[in-house]
Amino acid sequence: MSAVATPVETKPVHRPESRRVNHRRRDQIIKWMFMAPAILYVALFFGYPIVQNFLMSFQSYTAETFFTDEAPFIGFDNYVHAFNNPIFGQAMLNTGLFTAGSIAGQFVIGMAIALFFRRRFPLNGLLRSMLLLPWLIPLIVSSAVWQAMLQQEGGIINQFLGIFSIPAVPWLSSPDVALTAVILVNIWIGIPFNVAILYSGLQGIPDELYEAGELDGATGWRSFRYITWPLLRPVVSVVLLLGVVYTLKLLDVILGLTNGGPANSTQTLSTLSYQVSFVEFDFGQGAAFANILIAISLVFAAIYLYTNRRSAQ
């Protein structure tokens, strides 16, 4: 006798056709009602802002608009102004450097720490979860602490470097080093997230593979190169792509540390968009910058969705 359960054939209940259709429709409506609040929220708080931002970027939307309620359409003027903004080129370059530098640092250090925690030792779990703390405290708090630590006079970092007779570095006040300082702080902030994800990815690689590899002489670097890395690839692409998307939109850290200065040396597309909209009250041009930012983010978001889907299959 077959053990496979088959759906039991039930005798068709005689029911007026219209009642059955009504019942099905009611069922469908109830199912949709479960999603209705979320659909409404997503439409109002993601859909509307994206559309509105798009429209605003073609309008002259300034402080005046709030009094007169008039925002005349001006075609591509905002984009022309945005591209001609003397800070635009620098902001693009800074966005690239900030994102690439942060991601590279977070990933390499995060990977090293994740590999370290694969070893079995007492307190492993406790230490690993305490490591998450920098990720959980508000970014603006981290910015404030690092600002204190990076002060040229009396900051602990310069005092520490002073032990090795390194002269005080003007971390946040010199245009030459400010971007580096901001990147270093952001690396520190991103390490826990990278460790958490990479570690959980490493846990998915069965120990037997390493044991088998060891017999074939794959230890140390070789076992990383030929066992860990190929199997971790899907997780690595998730970490890197999500990291890029999150870093592109980051604003708190930069505003908290330098406000985009000195001399715009840490201005990125995000901070520039904020500044043009909310400091200069030129919402039209701010929206143009924000749209450029969306376009760049969506490229990486699309790659992320594509790889995520492919690795799920």
Next chain:
Amino acid sequence: MYALTLRTRRSVGRWSNMTGGLILLAVLLFPVYWMVNLSLSPGGSTLTSELFPADPSLQGYKTAIADQGGNLVTSLLVALGSVALSLAVATPAAYAIAQFRLKGARILLLAVVVGQMIPGIVLANALYDAFNKLGLLNSILGLILANATAGVPFAVLIISAFMQAVPPGIIEAARVDGAGHVRAFLSVVLPVSTNALVTAGIFSFLFAWSDFLFALTLTTTERVRPITLGIYQYIGTQVTNWNSVMATAVLASIPAVILLVSAQKFIAAGATGGAIK
């Protein structure tokens, strides 16, 4: 003999690894320690270089609470409201995504994944104008609504991933017993999903508590001012008093510390669950 030496070697390895782990943690958490150290230093414009607060002063905390106590309450209200809104909106949708075969469900899931990636400044740009017209600037409600833009997508993803693992059998059993979709959801699915709800709630709280962008753009007066904005304005004006700035920073970190200590399991689940499905 050989086995014994191997065991000793292993145990030496274990302890030296643990020492390495402790040193690593000390280096990475040094800024957190330094924040506490500076918060206990006596006031004044010079930064302390004492490695330990030998003569701790609570002056920083007194100033911080006097200046920023109200802002802490504001942040707490905003964060709790955002948790409530995020869970109320996300949980039923997550159930629909996980268990109903609806065309709209996949689209909604894609929308929240992409929504999570939309830069906050885009939302702030548009919401400022809308909130201005609706009178929601400088209001707790406005900040709750805006901050749920982080909580809702995260909660939908975490909870729907969890609810996918709920065996359809137990839902069908309830349905056969005559429970409607709503009853089955409330009395069968919700009770078995508390872990996912707690994880989503904790992260919605932390997102809203840490929010800086909406605090910065959607408030213009001192009437409603979250603690993150309070710190930002402190850094701008109060760098002469590092102890009170750092004391405020410590106070703003308390929820993260409490949650990390008391809800470790959920934090760990949320840390990885948001990224990998």
